[in-house]
Amino acid sequence: MEIIVITCYNESNKAVEKERDNMQSIKVRKIGNSVGIILPKELGLKNGDTLQAEREGNLFILDTTQTAKEHDRKLIEESFQDFEKGLTVTEAEMKSTFGKYGWN
Structure with missing residues (x-):
């Protein structure tokens, strides 16, 4: 899970100001209207990823948890496609092929 926090100006919390020194600036741009x-x-992040956005006072929080779950789900589904196509090997086949390399 990764959460991106964007702080608005006018924040007076000293801990946030210290963290702000380590933050990268991101410029707001006009996009259409x-x-x-x-x-x-x-x-x-990739084109088409969806972020959950929330505002808490002067903080804008962009949560990438759902995007990470979708990415993980895609990897798992791709792995099962190999299994369904029979593109897997048994442990015995692994031992015979890679036994000389220490596979036991």
């Missing part, structure tokens, strides 16, 4: 932000690729 609305405004939006461009998030850094280091957050690992």
